[in-house]
Amino acid sequence: MTSTPSTALAAVIHPPYSPATIKVESFPIPDLKPTTLLIKTHSATLTAGELGWFDGMTDPIRPGYEISGTVVKVGTEITRFKEGDKIIALTNYRGGSLAEYAVVDDFAAAHVPKYLQKDLSLASTIPMNYLTALQALQSHAQLPTTPKNPKPTILIHGVSGGVGIYAALLSHHYGLKIIGTASSPSPILKRLGVHVVPHTYTTSDILPHTSNSQGVDIILDTVGTPSIISAGYSVINKSPSNKSHFLTIVVRGGRNGYLEYKEAVAKQAEENGVHAELIVVQSDGKQLEEGLPNLEEWMDVVREGKYDRNFEFGEEGVREAYETLERRDRKRGKIVVDFQ
Numbered sequence: 293m294t295s296t297p298s299t300a301l302a303a304v305i306h307p308p309y310s311p312a313t314i315k316v317e318s319f320p321i322p323d324l325k326p327t328t329l330l331i332k333t334h335s336a337t338l339t340a341g342e343l344g345w346f347d348g349m350t351d352p353i354r355p356g357y358e359i360s361g362t363v364v365k366v367g368t369e370i371t372r373f374k375e376g377d378k379i380i381a382l383t384n385y386r387g388g389s390l391a392e393y394a395v396v397d398d399f400a401a402a403h404v405p406k407y408l409q410k411d412l413s414l415a416s417t418i419p420m421n422y423l424t425a426l427q428a429l430q431s432h433a434q435l436p437t438t439p440k441n442p443k444p445t446i447l448i449h450g451v452s453g454g455v456g457i458y459a460a461l462l463s464h465h466y467g468l469k470i471i472g473t474a475s476s477p478s479p480i481l482k483r484l485g486v487h488v489v490p491h492t493y494t495t496s497d498i499l500p501h502t503s504n505s506q507g508v509d510i511i512l513d514t515v516g517t518p519s520i521i522s523a524g525y526s527v528i529n530k531s532p533s534n535k536s537h538f539l540t541i542v543v544r545g546g547r548n549g550y551l552e553y554k555e556a557v558a559k560q561a562e563e564n565g566v567h568a569e570l571i572v573v574q575s576d577g578k579q580l581e582e583g584l585p586n587l588e589e590w591m592d593v594v595r596e597g598k599y600d601r602n603f604e605f606g607e608e609g610v611r612e613a614y615e616t617l618e619r620r621d622r623k624r625g626k627i628v629v630d631f632q
């Protein structure tokens with residue numbers, strides 16, 4: 293058995309949760325529960341808007357919700373993983389992946405396929421964005437595995453972003469007509485068959501591109517501004533015979549903001565006669581592992597979902613990573629902090 297140290301360095305964000313209040317501190321590595329894994333971290337990634345999740349809280353936070361690394365210890369009930377396995381995971385609310393060693397629930401972890409093992413940095417950018425898009429389309433929009441005719445139309449707000457690009461890939465796979473908002477088109481969006489419209493689109497930019505000009509059947513909103521939400525209701529298919537879905541994933545203002553926003557989404561949905569939901573991704577290592585082989589031929593999508601610079605673990609590197617994440621003019625995509 294590999295010997296592990298008794299303490300490890302980890303990032304901690306103190307209230308009021310800004311890059312300036314980030315510290316790197318030493319923590320005891322906890323004992324494992326029967327269904328948890330201890331991971332030696334290779335890379336951890338940051339998510340756009342994540343500092344806003346802590347609004348209203350008062351405790352220091354151990355951030356980091358995605359990880360790639362090597363299993364160094366397994367809980368007594370674990371059979372799916374062994375020491376030395378390379379894994380990626382979305383840690384859900386557990387957090388704490390911005391640490392030299394991190395504890396991960398076995399249900400959250402997925403084996404890294406061979407084709408990604410040489411780039412664990414890139415692999416760490418996949419779990420949250422891929423699972424968010426997958427669960428939005430499969431579980432929430434309930435897309436059938438064989439495409440209907442006429443093809444349903446999806447409108448993805450922020451199609452050029454980390455989540456948006458996976459949503460475009462999956463929509464392409466499902467055979468949907470895809471419209472997406474972005475500042476500019478890109479070769480990969482073209483390859484995925486996305487009709488790109490500006491963020492400030494009008495109904496005439498959208499309706500002619502939907503099946504029978506009936507309007508959009510699914511909206512996936514990854515941007516979350518009030519104007520985007522109301523504009524969405526002007527292009528959604530409201531035909532009583534059609535079950536349209538308006539899905540938004542953007543959570544601001546901590547737990548209170550989440551609850552208020554959830555209520556507002558539900559109210560607007562009722563007023564507009566469509567099904568709307570504020571959705572939050574769930575960790576699911578098996579679902580992630582099943583989907584990973586499908587990404588091998590789409591590595592340009594995976595790369596597009598990542599910011600083009602990596603940061604090195606340490607107080608300065610983590611602060612700089614969060615400062616970059618918070619900058620309004622930053623390019624989109626997951627920001628990676630590397631430990632190795």
Ligand SMILES: NC(=O)c1ccc[n+]([C@@H]2O[C@H](COP(=O)([O-])OP(=O)(O)OC[C@H]3O[C@@H](n4cnc5c(N)ncnc54)[C@H](OP(=O)(O)O)[C@@H]3O)[C@@H](O)[C@H]2O)c1
Binds near residue numbers: 420
């Ligand atoms: N609920 C959940 O479970 C869940 C899971 C993952 C992520 N999220 C949230 O989803 C959001 C998106 O995450 P991401 O990783 O995809 O972010 P990202 O990579 O930074 O992408 C942001 C997207 O928003 C667009 N955008 C930026 N400013 C805009 C504006 N003023 N108006 C319209 N569009 C604008 C960008 O388009 P251009 O660059 O082309 O302008 C880009 O496509 C974040 O708020 C994140 O916290 C939620």
